[in-house]
Amino acid sequence: MIERRLFKSLAGDQRDWLKAKHHFSFADADAGWGALRIWNDDEIAPNSGFPPHPHANMEIITYVRDGAVSHRDSLGNEGRIVAGDVQVMSAGTGIRHSEFNREPQTTRIFQIWIEPSENGGVPTWGTKPFPKKDRAGRFVILASGFETDREALPIRAEARVLGATLNRDQTLTYDTGSDRFLYLVPAAGSVNVNGIQVDARDGAAINGLRQLTITAVHDSELLLVDAPPGRSLFNP
Numbered sequence: 259m260i261e262r263r264l265f266k267s268l269a270g271d272q273r274d275w276l277k278a279k280h281h282f283s284f285a286d287a288d289a290g291w292g293a294l295r296i297w298n299d300d301e302i303a304p305n306s307g308f309p310p311h312p313h314a315n316m317e318i319i320t321y322v323r324d325g326a327v328s329h330r331d332s333l334g335n336e337g338r339i340v341a342g343d344v345q346v347m348s349a350g351t352g353i354r355h356s357e358f359n360r361e362p363q364t365t366r367i368f369q370i371w372i373e374p375s376e377n378g379g380v381p382t383w384g385t386k387p388f389p390k391k392d393r394a395g396r397f398v399i400l401a402s403g404f405e406t407d408r409e410a411l412p413i414r415a416e417a418r419v420l421g422a423t424l425n426r427d428q429t430l431t432y433d434t435g436s437d438r439f440l441y442l443v444p445a446a447g448s449v450n451v452n453g454i455q456v457d458a459r460d461g462a463a464i465n466g467l468r469q470l471t472i473t474a475v476h477d478s479e480l481l482l483v484d485a486p487p488g489r490s491l492f493n494p
Contacts, residue, residue: 292439325365447478
């Protein structure tokens with residue numbers, strides 16, 4: 259099953275400094291797709307951002323599409339995450355953080371929340387660059403809860419976050435389990451997924467399939483989450 263979710267149909271939030279679209283609703287604790295609980299498409303205006311606020315028991319992955327995000331948290335971590343970089347925050351027993359765009363241009367990010375396999379644990383933070391050229395024509399695992407994925411940023415969930423870039427008419431396949439919950443979003447471009455076209459910033463909710471065949475209709479940049487069923491422990 260593949261359910262296409264059009265970008266223009268997504269609920270959102272607009273403020274002076276933020277334009278946000280929600281693939282899943284913040285207001286509904288039962289929303290999400292398996293253990294994938296939130297996927298936000300955020301545009302943050304220059305010299306603005308999210309002031310300090312708390313989280314617990316959630317794996318929060320930030321994928322920077324354009325611009326940069328400056329991070330600061332209650333553990334003393336600070337960092338500037340630029341386009342092509344990925345940030346992971348395991349909120350564990352609790353952490354406070356802020357995310358600001360201190361750049362002169364708009365910053366665009368995907369922020370993804372995945373339910374951990376277990377609640378609790380010491381909170382952690384990390385970031386890593388993933389150059390687009392290294393993802394050309396193939397999926398690269400950006401964040402993972404599987405020990406075998408040693409080059410990925412670690413998360414505390416039996417899930418993977420993957421990225422790829424495809425030239426027009428280029429095809430790749432992805433094998434998974436039929437009990438997994440997959441969600442694919444083109445950050446740019448347009449792709450055909452098992453016969454269904456998914457355009458830039460649309461979402462494709464996928465379940466019950468063992469293989470995806472993805473062909474680029476236009477040059478494309480993709481992000482894919484492969485998650486287990488949820489545990490109904492949502493407590494961000």
